[in-house]
Amino acid sequence: MPDKLKYSCDLTSAASEGYGSKMLVSKNDTVLDWRDYFDHHTLPLSRRNPRNWPESPSDYRRTVEEYSDQMNALAERVLGLISESLGLKRDYFKDLVGEFYQNITVSYYPACPQPELTLGLQSHSDFGVITLLIQDDVGGLQVLKDGEWVTVEPLDDAIVVLLSDQTQVITNGEYISAIHRAITNANKARLSVATFHDPAKTVKISPASELVTESSPRRYRDVVYGDYVSSWYTKGSRRKTES
Numbered sequence: 001m002p003d004k005l006k007y008s009c010d011l012t013s014a015a016s017e018g019y020g021s022k023m024l025v026s027k028n029d030t031v032l033d034w035r036d037y038f039d040h041h042t043l044p045l046s047r048r049n050p051r052n053w054p055e056s057p058s059d060y061r062r063t064v065e066e067y068s069d070q071m072n073a074l075a076e077r078v079l080g081l082i083s084e085s086l087g088l089k090r091d092y093f094k095d096l097v098g099e100f101y102q103n104i105t106v107s108y109y110p111a112c113p114q115p116e117l118t119l120g121l122q123s124h125s126d127f128g129v130i131t132l133l134i135q136d137d138v139g140g141l142q143v144l145k146d147g148e149w150v151t152v153e154p155l156d157d158a159i160v161v162l163l164s165d166q167t168q169v170i171t172n173g174e175y176i177s178a179i180h181r182a183i184t185n186a187n188k189a190r191l192s193v194a195t196f197h198d199p200a201k202t203v204k205i206s207p208a209s210e211l212v213t214e215s216s217p218r219r220y221r222d223v224v225y226g227d228y229v230s231s232w233y234t235k236g237s238r239r240k241t242e243s
């Protein structure tokens with residue numbers, strides 16, 4: 001497919017945009033997911049270059065831009081509610097994290113003749129602050145709850161909120177980063193669109209001091225977000241995995 005080559009991502013760079021299929025590559029072992037994806041860099045605006053995205057259908061680039069802005073607004077709203085639920089000021093995340101680095105990943109999972117042999121996407125939690133995800137009606141997203149994989153049933157017009165690793169740190173563990181994976185389907189291909197909201201690499205993430213008390217001691221060390229991410233890359237994982 002010419003578009004795939006034209007917009008394929010640079011596999012030698014950890015964070016390039018475009019078509020790809022690998023998420024987890026470790027030094028000795030390559031784990032391939034049953035998935036192709038297209039990654040868009042959408043925010044801050046200085047990273048957004050719609051010419052790196054497919055040009056057809058004709059409204060594709062404009063739609064992605066609009067979607068990016070709407071998801072960013074929704075992410076801020078949800079984080080505002082999370083802050084308030086913990087007695088923090090509404091803008092707590094905004095003040096700490098600043099402008100989000102937002103990436104939109106469209107994942108395509110082809111039908112898999114032997115779904116019991118592979119996963120669409122390995123178990124992991126997302127690195128950043130919050131992921132907003134939409135999926136089609138095939139289903140396959142699962143979250144780990146009390147040691148069991150629970151399928152997130154597709155619902156019309158629903159947006160799945162997956163909290164990510166930095167939210168767990170910032171809230172001192174009051175909210176937990178969602179461990180999730182995608183399973184494959186024997187008969188149907190599946191599409192999902194994940195919108196990741198991450199801090200800039202230079203931002204220092206620490207538990208909110210308001211949430212560190214005698215009865216609830218600090219659970220996490222401060223971490224510069226870029227160091228957090230690169231420690232996973234060094235280990236060979238694109239995103240945090242369970243093991």
Ligand SMILES: O=C(O)CCC(=O)C(=O)O
Binds near residue numbers: 180192
């Ligand atoms: O396809 C899905 O439902 C999950 C995608 C995902 O978790 C990711 O891209 O990080």
Ligand SMILES: [Fe+2]
Binds near residue numbers: 125126180194
């Ligand atoms: Fe994920």
